[in-house]
Amino acid sequence: MSTKERKEREKKRRKDQILDATITLIEEQGFEQITMDEIASRAELSKGTLYLYYNDKATLYQAIKKKALVFLHEQFLKSIQQDMPGAMLVKDMVLTFLDLIQDNATFTKAMLLFEQISKDKPEEHSVIEDCTDLENELLMLIVRAIQIGNQDGSIKNKQSPKILALQIAIQMQGMLQFCIINANTKGAQILTEHEITLEGLMEQFLHTQFNYSE
Amino acid sequence: MSTKERKEREKKRRKDQILDATITLIEEQGFEQITMDEIASRAELSKGTLYLYYNDKATLYQAIKKKALVFLHEQFLKSIQQDMPGAMLVKDMVLTFLDLIQDNATFTKAMLLFEQISKDKPEEHSVIEDCTDLENELLMLIVRAIQIGNQDGSIKNKQSPKILALQIAIQMQGMLQFCIINANTKGAQILTEHEITLEGLMEQFLHTQFNYSE
Amino acid sequence: MSTKERKEREKKRRKDQILDATITLIEEQGFEQITMDEIASRAELSKGTLYLYYNDKATLYQAIKKKALVFLHEQFLKSIQQDMPGAMLVKDMVLTFLDLIQDNATFTKAMLLFEQISKDKPEEHSVIEDCTDLENELLMLIVRAIQIGNQDGSIKNKQSPKILALQIAIQMQGMLQFCIINANTKGAQILTEHEITLEGLMEQFLHTQFNYSE
Amino acid sequence: MSTKERKEREKKRRKDQILDATITLIEEQGFEQITMDEIASRAELSKGTLYLYYNDKATLYQAIKKKALVFLHEQFLKSIQQDMPGAMLVKDMVLTFLDLIQDNATFTKAMLLFEQISKDKPEEHSVIEDCTDLENELLMLIVRAIQIGNQDGSIKNKQSPKILALQIAIQMQGMLQFCIINANTKGAQILTEHEITLEGLMEQFLHTQFNYSE
């Protein structure tokens, strides 16, 4: 069995190697201009080898998104295991998200990827599905944190936890967009004027939502 | 000088003709796969003529975004001229936005365009700048509506109108994203479960924000 | 008749206007990159008007060559009318040529133009034929100067004047080439080393040819 | 390491294959009208493959020039190794040159190429530099042959060998030009009249130069 395991580990390492090379490259040159040749030479692998590990370029790109989502999932799991009021758990998660997208532009942009992947070679479990699953999981973790908050009283909003979570998720997505395109707009200017960060804005948002009760 | 005027109008018509052909094509085939050849033949114009009216493909795409923003701007102006409580004005605007992005997927996607336009031929007033200006105007119209709401008491939230407007704008952007990528995710499922639309969700959001007071 | 004459003069002026604009443009941007649009706007004429005076771009380019040849022809005629030994006449002509090609890179390059002109619209007397005629005339003027030199004893070379003239013409063409491509080669370096100009080189050449007798 | 060698040879063969196809095509259709598509199909290779071996069209064209220069260089080296009077060595070289340009119009025209090559991908040793180097080498070989001629007394001209070589080189370039454009001019007619060839003319030229002494 150890051979098979070793192989598996080896394969995982190669995939990571390729992925890391790709991410580095994107950070250097932006999303659009990158060729498989460049990725191959950066990963110190031949072009053909790339295709042994990723079906096509779109799949490789989606893998970046997945990597970001996996990271978020790990962090959200850590958050929810803490012994804290639900409101704090949610805040923790949301700030983790903001940290990630503000630190890593590549992940941010990858998160917006909605391109089609060629459906010719349907694998057992495609990267796209993985991403959808992870996104759903993330949402459900927020739901759970809200439920905890409802019980411990830290979240007074009487709305369905799912709906509230959705509202929060949408706000998160809006902020992600904001990070990418609103860099030099009125929006950014308002933040500066009021000496408030995106994190601060998000906290205010949560505060309003959590303490609101009809 | 009616000749000059006629020329001007003729030119505008051509630009619209090209733009409409492009939008139709995008609706049919998606953003990525469209070639200038296709646009030309759809517009019943030669390829060269396209370049007489739009510097390059990116500029043409941005023009779609601008068209959507111009439409929103007109609508927002209509909204704010109505004699209604500020809270209603904001709701009106936001629902207009939701209507647009749900009706017209092309506009929705165009709104996310953040590609670079070649700066080789800098015109007096570039499309990109127009878009930024319009986006800022839209934000300011929301700010103004909130100020009205503050005065007539329909908006109780004591936060700075600008900050509140920004919050709303971010939520709008989040919903725009949602429309595009969350189609078949948990998020959509939650909406169905709770028998609530995106509009409903947005109204709840506004309701919470407006009636909240620290 | 004066109307017809005026028309004729007007037409000539327009042609010159276009030609001058073209030459200026070539001096600024080189031969390859120039478009008819640029020429038109530089000549402050519409693009269509260009085609009223020159059948196509190639013809226009050939007209530059012709202009240079016409200039040379005038100068050669002036030379030969002087009361000087034949050897001096030839030298005069040759130095005129060297002056021109060293002063005016555009003319120099134009002189090398051997592109095809569309034969679809054969005019009474095409520019290409004009150029050939002029080139022949130039050669014959050199022949005549040599004949004079033979008679006055300033040219001792016993070879047929025509052959000698051809030899000189070929040397002139070689120098023309040299001006364009040998700029930064060993050839130019040799000139510098020996502190000699192209003119000096040509004079040595003529001196050798003229004083040689078998 | 035979594999590496084989690869190298294989690569050389491909480059030659492409070059030969290009030359054939130029002979058939002239320099201007050829497309990369045609070259590819003539070379029985795909268009993409062309770009694997030549950076761009200009580089490919320059390679023709280089091929001609390499051929001349080989011939000149053979000439100079012969045990003959210097004057004969020079004549040998010059006639070799005339043979080449009269046999192969494509090489002749290629020799006049002075187009720019895109400097985006600067290789260790560009084709352009190779050509300049070869041209210089050719000139120096003529210089050396003249020096030999000075010593063995076959060349009596007391001028600096370098200057004399330059004179000869310029005459050669002039003849090259003559071959291309003077085909149907007075010049060609003179040759016919006097029943003399370009080679004969060149021999006369050399004879005059070599036996001349001030």
Add this chain to the structure above:
DNA sequence: GATGAATGAGCATTCATTCAT
């Protein structure tokens, strides 16, 4: 004569993907 909007064939170059070795 003059215009300039419209044309559309033409073209170099790129790059994801394949497959023989």
Add this chain to the structure above:
DNA sequence: AATGAATGAATGCTCATTCAT
């Protein structure tokens, strides 16, 4: 498994020329 040479479809853009006004 790994390679990298070969592929060739795909595409944005140019520009000389025409022609209706």
